[in-house]
Amino acid sequence: MRPGGCRTVLLEPSERRTAQELVRDTLRRGILTGEISGGTRLVQAELAQQMQVSTTPVREALRSLSAEGLVRLDAHRGAVVRRLNQEELQDIYELRCILEPEALRRALPRITAQQLDEAAVIETRMQEERDPARWSDLNRQFHRVFIDAAGSARLTQMLEILQDSFAGYIVASIVQDDHRRDRANDQHQTLLQAMRDGDGERAAEIMLEHMRVTMAHIAKLEA
Structure with missing residues (x-):
């Protein structure tokens, strides 16, 4: 995935996880495996549409990933996958x-x-x-x-x-x-x-x- 681009992310079905947990876990796995590369923008509305959920669980998932240090929340660009210097x-x-x-x-x-x-x-x-x-x-x-x-x-x-x-x-x-x-x-x-x-x-x-x-x-x- 080219840094700075957006990508389609498929949500894995599960009966035991909330929508927020599903979004968080799907994005986390994509980041950790390198499928979603550093510098990639994660747009809430686009992710919600791709994953067929509302923007609320997406927003909470991004906050959780930010707390883990995997995503940076930027006032102008929104959520961006962290790229370490x-x-x-x-x-x-x-x-x-x-x-x-x-x-x-x-x-x-x-x-x-x-x-x-x-x-x-x-x-x-x-x-x-x-x-x-x-x-x-x-x-x-x-x-x-x-x-x-x-x-x-x-x-x-x-x-x-x-x-x-x-x-x-x-x-x-x-x-x-x-x-x-x-x-x-x-x-x-x-x-x-x-x-x-x-x-x-x-x-x-x-x-x-x-x-x-x-x-x-x-x-x-x-x-």
């Missing part, structure tokens, strides 16, 4: 370098065999997945297994926000360089083995290198 990207990277290794260290004595098996299943699916958006979604799920195992709701919340801010850029980096996905898959496999071996420091080192490579690709993309 180089300084913001660097800040997120540095925070993740502090928090993610710590999450792995905390997870190590708590993680269960079932959680490790879950991560292995996701990792196998990532090896087979060639669609960048679906791969990015699996990538978030893989990292989330270890974050959840750390047993800290506050840490989980902070890392979710940081990872979500990066998600669209990861998709773009894979589209630009398909080998990037293969290298990331190899690092995920090595990380999982370190966690199975109970080697927290090795896992933390792998995570730091994984993030360093990811940031280098994103920086090249934004240059």
Whole structure:
């Protein structure tokens, strides 16, 4: 999706979610998978028409996404998908370098065999997945297994926000360089083995290198 453009978004049917939740979740997924790119305008009236809802749930959904840092509410342009500048990207990277290794260290004595098996299943699916958006979604799920195992709701919340801010850029980096996905898959496999071996420091080192490579690709993309 070209930044600054508008797009058609299909609303997924559900009996258990409100209209506001449906709109929010549909837009969030589009942003996190890179389908709706940074700089895209989200016009309330157009979204309401496309999703066959009133403007009220759309407005509330956009406010919710703004609170998550995914959308910027502009008095003149309306809602715009946030596009991070180089300084913001660097800040997120540095925070993740502090928090993610710590999450792995905390997870190590708590993680269960079932959680490790879950991560292995996701990792196998990532090896087979060639669609960048679906791969990015699996990538978030893989990292989330270890974050959840750390047993800290506050840490989980902070890392979710940081990872979500990066998600669209990861998709773009894979589209630009398909080998990037293969290298990331190899690092995920090595990380999982370190966690199975109970080697927290090795896992933390792998995570730091994984993030360093990811940031280098994103920086090249934004240059």
